[in-house]
Amino acid sequence: MPASVITPPGLTLHDGVREACDRVIQLLLLNLQKLVYNRGSPSLADSPPRPVPFLDALKSHVRELCVETLRLERKRFLWQHQLLGLLAVYSAPHCATDALFFLLTLARTQEELALATQLYAVLSSCLVDLLPATVKTCVCQIHAGRLPEPQMAQLFRNLALVV
Numbered sequence: 649m650p651a652s653v654i655t656p657p658g659l660t661l662h663d664g665v666r667e668a669c670d671r672v673i674q675l676l677l678l679n680l681q682k683l684v685y686n687r688g689s690p691s692l693a694d695s696p697p698r699p700v701p702f703l704d705a706l707k708s709h710v711r712e713l714c715v716e717t718l719r720l721e722r723k724r725f726l727w728q729h730q731l732l733g734l735l736a737v738y739s740a741p742h743c744a745t746d747a748l749f750f751l752l753t754l755a756r757t758q759e760e761l762a763l764a765t766q767l768y769a770v771l772s773s774c775l776v777d778l779l780p781a782t783v784k785t786c787v788c789q790i791h792a793g794r795l796p797e798p799q800m801a802q803l804f805r806n807l808a809l810v811v
Contacts, residue, residue: 670723673727674727677727677730677731677734680700680702680703680731680734681734683698683700684700684703684734684737684738685737687738700738703734703735703738703739706731706735707735707739707743710732710735710743710746710747710750711746711750713728713731713732713735713747714732714747714750714751714754715750715754716728717729717732717751717763718751718754718755718756718760718763720759720760725763729763729766729767732747732767733767733770733771735747736767736771736775737771737774737775740771740775741775741777741778741781744771744775744778744781744782745778745781745782745784745785746785747767748764748767748768748771748778748782748785749782749785749786749789751763751764751767752764752782752786752803752806752807752810753786753789753795753799753802753803753806754799754802755802755806756802758809761806761809761810764806764810765810768782786803786807790803
């Protein structure tokens with residue numbers, strides 16, 4: 649078991665501690681979910697929706713969150729995937745399309761690629777035109793030359809698999 653910020657190398661966490669940490673994370677995600685989905689779309693007369701500073705700070709780390717999610721570690725990838733979905737809804741449309749782009753580009757196995765399709769399923773229920781916007785993001789990244797050839801090839805393989 650790898651060392652974490654809680655335990656030095658060689659020591660393991662008691663299962664009760666792991667379960668308590670998992671419970672705390674689930675409660676935090678539930679609170680974030682309430683903050684994200686209760687924001688609504690303000691009309692001209694309404695004040696702008698309340699910001700969520702944690703998600704605002706996380707916007708610039710979408711790629712890193714995707715990389716960590718694709719590691720598929722224990723239960724961690726489940727809450728990371730859920731966090732990625734909340735961030736995508738909160739910061740739509742750019743974070744949503746960026747997250748899907750990164751997952752499609754970086755996924756190397758069927759299990760990893762399934763995370764992209766699962767994220768799309770969640771996001772498409774609340775974001776309109778997500779598929780065309782994601783394709784546009786992929787095309788823009790390719791045209792901008794931001795992808796090394798191996799990643800471009802992986803993106804094309806993954807797109808062929810999901811289509």
